[in-house]
Amino acid sequence: PLSSADSSGEFLQCLAAGVPSQLVVTRGSSSFASVLASSVRNPRFLAPGTVRPLCVVTPTNASHVQAAVLCGRRHGVRLRVRSGGHDYEGLSFRSVRQEVFAVVDLAGLRSVRVNRRAATAWVDSGATVGEMYYAVAKADAGLAFPAGLCPTIGVGGHFSGGGIGMMMRKYGLSVDNVLDAMVVDANGRLLDKKAMGRDYFWALRGGGGESFGIVLSWKVRLVAVPRTVTVFNIQKTLAQGAVDAVTKWQTLAPAALPDELTIRVVVQNKQALFQSLYLGTCDQLLPVMGSRFPELGMARADCREMSWLQSMVYINGGTSSTPVEVLLNRTTSLSVYTKNKSDYVKQAIPSASWERIFPWFDGAGAGLIILEPHGGKVGSIADGDTPYPHRSGVLYNIQYVAFWPVTTATPAVPDWIKNVHAFMEPFVTSNPREAYVNYRDLDIGENAVAGGVTSYESGRVWGEKYFGAANFRRLALTKGKVDAGDYFRNEQSIPPLVSIK
Ligand code: FDA
Incomplete structure (x- = not known):
């Protein structure tokens, strides 16, 4: 102790x-x-x-x-x-x-070592996803990796919590493509997959950072992408049918579009922005959009064809001519305070309810929501195969984002985000109200320490929301085996469960 x-x-x-x-x-x-x-x-x-x-x-x-x-x-x-x-x-x-x-x-530990022939890579935890995308595409423009959008997120934390992104419908989460890992455990030993054993390796792939030691690097399976992908951004105001388009999108995007096509939605300023990545050409995409989602009114002029690497720049707010080297820029802006929360939706929200939801995204203090469609590969993996349990039946994830300028001089979180989250309760999963560990939110629960270790009961409050009851228990039993003394811990780390209760 x-x-x-x-x-x-x-x-x-x-x-x-x-x-x-x-x-x-x-x-x-x-x-x-x-x-x-x-x-x-x-x-x-x-x-x-x-x-x-x-x-x-x-x-x-x-x-x-x-x-x-x-x-x-x-x-x-x-x-x-x-x-x-x-x-x-x-x-x-x-x-x-x-x-x-x-x-x-x-x-300082951020090398990315690509094995083109095997289509695998060893990626150090300190690399950003932007650095990883860049290194992989430079080694072979036909290879890529399914992970998040913001280029400065770190591989270490991101993979520890799952990794949702614009290719998860085709290829799953980041962790669904992790083949091996090197971790320093609570005894200071350096272990690979074979040495750490099955439960430990399972826990590292989505059980949340910190709890299981320090992961130094990850071996991943790289995925195939075409030389040309197509992106589009289409904005709809309420007058242009935003409510009907979002209502339809809810069941269309996760289930009735090809897995090569991901359309996510950002709702802000009472408008819906449909952001898309298609692993194919504009000629291939146009008939799909025309027949499945005519409400969006997508035309050839909306298409931007580019390399997959460029698309990661574009969807993150760049243009088709922004140099891809921006993905290597590790400098982060400190100009806004943020607060985030998350939900999962399994039953489509009726249009009459969307009419009431849109006004939340208007006026001073209002933030935005990002809707990320599931289904396809990410939805086809069993709930217990990795700690990430939000699989079959999930239509989409909601991320709530509140942001306010540092010039307001107060880091106090605006009420808006708690209020909109409370308003959404009837429309999202319940018992538990599921949440995504990588969109960490201390409002849903914080550990209590009893007798020198984190109590299992206090962890269940937030842990079952992130992982489901069965996965949370397996995580806690694994923690009990690899770090019974609870050395690696924080306010939302997995508690060690040693005796079967
Ligand atoms: P950080 O270093 O802060 O670590 C996060 C947690 O993991 C901490 O508890 C930390 O102790 C632990 N940890 C870090 N490195 C570890 C290691 N090597 N071994 C063990 N534990 C470790 N998510 C997503 O799925 N899809 C997305 O598109 C986005 N987009 C996005 C945009 C922006 C702007 C932000 C700020 C965040 C996201 N995220 C996201 C969420 C992101 O995946 C999440 O915050 C990750 O945990 C960030 O990983 P870092 O390594 O940057 O975080």
């Missing part, structure tokens, strides 16, 4: 023996603030009063990570792992409660 005494001095001394001093940035260092902020996306968690780490360790090889774990165990200092720093609650670099902890920041 960890000593409760603050043994930070001994911890730092221990680190000095295993990690070069320039890789340990302590609070007293002039670069501490910038290193801490380096990959942060949400300035809410940099505000004064935030509980910060004792130091940030920036390893350049596995032995540094192992040393950090061993020193942390020995001297009673917990580690929080950070890959891309995009956690929606900032749990990779701040603590909600007073606590002495260190951050292991993997940004």
Whole structure:
């Protein structure tokens, strides 16, 4: 068990023996603030009063990570792992409660090693998905990977929680394509899939970050994409039939479109934006849209044909001529505060209800929702095959996004997001009201610690929403086997379940 005494001095001394001093940035260092902020996306968690780490360790090889774990165990200092720093609650670099902890920041471990012939790659956790997309496409423009859209999200956190994106209907989540992983466990051992065993490997592929140790790299199966893909953005106002189009989209997009076609919807300013990626040409897409979704009125002029790599730039707000090298830019903007929540929908919401939902996205303080269609491959995998349980029967995921400028000087979350989330209750899954672990939301529950370890009962409150009851239990039993002392933990880490209750 960890000593409760603050043994930070001994911890730092221990680190000095295993990690070069320039890789340990302590609070007293002039670069501490910038290193801490380096990959942060949400300035809410940099505000004064935030509980910060004792130091940030920036390893350049596995032995540094192992040393950090061993020193942390020995001297009673917990580690929080950070890959891309995009956690929606900032749990990779701040603590909600007073606590002495260190951050292991993997940004320096970010190589992507592509095996073209086998169509696989080893990707280090500190790579961003943008860096991964770039490296894969540069090695072979016919290869790609199904993962999220924002290029600065880190592979480490993203894969730990699932990884939903514009190709999941064709190829599944990121974790559905993970073949192997290298993890440093709570005893400081470096394990691959074979050494860690079945349950441990299962838990890493979607059971949420932090709980199971520090994943250093992931072996993935790359997927085939055509040389030319087609994207379009079509906006509909209420007067142009936004409500009817969204109502129809709900059952069409997950089930009645080819798996090569993903159309997601962003509802904002009382308008619906239909954003699409099609793994094929405009000539192939036009008849599909004309027959299945004529309400959108898609025409040839809406088509933008480009490489798959360029499409990742385009859908994320670039143009067809933005250089693909923007995917390598790791600089994040700190200009807005954000707060996110999520839901899943299994029964289409009637148009009369959409008439009442749209007005929520209007006026000062209102944010947006993003609807991500499931179905296809992501929906065909059994609920228990990975910890991500939102599979068969899910029509789409809803992500709620509130954002407000830092110039408002207050990081307080606007009521809007809680109110719209409460309003949506009758329309979304219930018992449990499902949520996506990568859209982390502490409003749905926070761990309580009893007798030195996280209590299973407190974890169930949020954990069954993210993982379902059966998967959550299997995650907790796995945690009990690999980290019974609960060394790796945060406000929403998997509690260790040791005895069968
Ligand atoms: P970060 O480093 O903050 O880590 C997140 C969690 O994982 C923390 O608990 C951390 O301790 C843990 N962790 C990190 N690295 C680890 C490692 N190597 N081993 C073990 N644990 C580790 N999601 C999605 O599915 N599809 C999408 O399209 C998007 N889009 C998107 C856009 C934007 C702008 C943001 C901010 C977020 C998203 N996300 C998303 C959510 C994203 O997948 C989620 O926030 C990931 O956890 C981010 O991973 P990072 O490595 O960046 O986070």
